[in-house]
Amino acid sequence: MSSRLQDALAAQRQIWGGWVVGPTMLGPEEFAHAGYDYVGFDAQHGYLDDADIALLLRRLEHVPIATAVRLPSADPAPIGRVLDAGADAVIIAMVESAEQAAAAVAATRYAPAGVRSFGPLRASLGHDIAELQSRAGVYVMIETARGLAALDDICAVPGVTGLYVGPADLAISMGLSPADAWTHPQLTDAMTRIRRAGAAAGLITGVHAGTGTLGKAAAGLGFRMVTLASESQALRRGAAAHLAEAQDGPAITDASRGYI
Template sequence: MAPHRALTAAWDADRPAIGGWITTGSEMLIEAYGAAGYDYVGIDCQHSTFDERDAAQVLRRLPACPFAMFVRVSKNDPALIGRVVDAGAEGVIVPMVDTAQEAAAAVAAIRFPPEGQRSFGPGRADMGTTTDAIESRVSLFVMIETTDGLANVEEICAVPGLTGVYVGPGDLSVSLGLAPMDGFSTDQIEGPLATIRAAATAHDVVLGIHSAGGADAARWARLGCRLISLGSDMALFRAATVADRNTALDVQAGGTPAPATPYAAR
């Protein structure tokens, strides 16, 4: 299994791969992320209103993209993983992986026999006709987001076939007895992150993480993360609409409007 060329191009340039995050299923917003220069876009089937079947339909309707298309599946289930990779997902993120055995099960869902148990049935015409070709186009990240996962991270990172581990700061914070946003807004999970980074480095797997936005992502990059998802489509829309409303009310009250356009400059 090999990372998408957009990811390797970022790493070759000595910078983290930067991703967008889709919770609405909007193909227009996926294209907008790509036009903005993102390296990958993740479709979230765990915390959104749609599932792997919906994600598969979105993947099939999208033309070939210069960025990588990831899917976070709702759980570590071979049928769900198989559905999205057959539809063309170039990366899969599997949540709540606490043991090496669970990580190995995720790998087995991606790989064909004898190394795995994936059923052969490519759902797109451009995926190739050999098992090696089809396997090689998919990256696999398993999520470390509990104290059990943290305790077992060395063994998890040692599982053959993983591209990387992906930290969920919110759930990891909760598992550590902290408030969910503490992982994004404080340094309280930097110690656990260092443990995860050491294991990832020792086993030559990529360290990925979810961030709350650009400034937060810059901090994770300084701490060694090489794949970083920024704010979701809904988070960005919410922030923009609140800011636009506040600007309008400020202008009405006599303030000075900031230059604004509904279209993002390239």
């Protein structure tokens, strides 16, 4: 049994994602209705707990959109809970070594291959251990200078599905500003290096773009999984456009940056 995320990646060169940082019931469905391929739930920087994510995932069971959850570490308990609740993949923040990447993989695998505890919450996922493991994507975030230095070792870890770039934190770690994330040659070179290393290792490469314009640039660099905007960014842009229309003001452009 493949996941929706696996199916989308198998069918399309690029897939486009939305991002959710708060416990909104409407945001994920609106992303799906707009034609987005996946939605990410942010348990690192967002205001979401396990119960929120479980409810959101259950609400999307019959909505045609794939799901991923970003977590702050490779702690196996939270990883197991979101997978039990039906997430297609986990995105693990701040991975800086092959050991951390291996720990993330182990948290998605049952014994003897890993440390995941058996506790399914979604009847629709069934109870087949092999299928539950095979549908669980493991994306590790390369967003620090240390992670960049360990890139080849991380790519070689068995079971890693893909690399996911956090441009803002990568910029900060390299002594630059988040505003430099898509313009400074040192950063664009680093992102290109990550994309090429992932592709060479047979991994999916993703990136947090934050806007449609930057998403187009990311696709041009060859990234296959591109997150465009959070629900708060989409709301802000839409609200500003409506206000500008009402006041007969200038058109809203895709100029705001998203750094999450």
